[in-house]
Amino acid sequence: MPGSDHVSLAPASCTVSEVSQPYWDGLAAGHLRLPHCDDCHKPFFFPRRWCPSCWRSNISWIDASGYGTLYTRCLVEIPFDGRPTEEVPYAVALVDLDEGVRLPGRLRLADATLPIGHRVRLHFAEDPASYLPVWGRI
Ligand SMILES: [Zn+2]
Secondary structure (H helix, E strand, C coil): CCCCCCCCCCCCCCCCCCHHHHHHHHHHHCCCCCEEEECCCCCCCCCCCCCCCCCCCCCEEEECCEEEEEEEEECCCCCCCCCCHHHCEEEEEEEEEEECCCCEEEEEEHCCCCCCEEEEECCCCCCCCCCCEEEEEC
């Protein structure tokens, strides 16, 4: 499906571990989950065994609001990593979530020219096999 927001890509370069499994399970269930430190009460990303703020390991998972601000974006027009050429173009973005965490993901192709600093919300891909959050205008 060339040039669409169809995101059926298993994260070929990502390793799903027991630490990150709740994140991927959440996405598959339509929830954006973040690891959360129960000692200093801060969410963080990427998933890890220790809080990057206080280095304690009392970690739980919270559901993110799904809203944030576009930090940066890029339109990918050349396939890489062995991906088929029909998957380009697609847009990727870094989003500063309202929870204070910066998260990578896809940007809806229709919103690929949104200005940096624009408010965005999470749009899950229609493909239930998607492993990536997809962002777009509110
Ligand atoms: Zn902490």
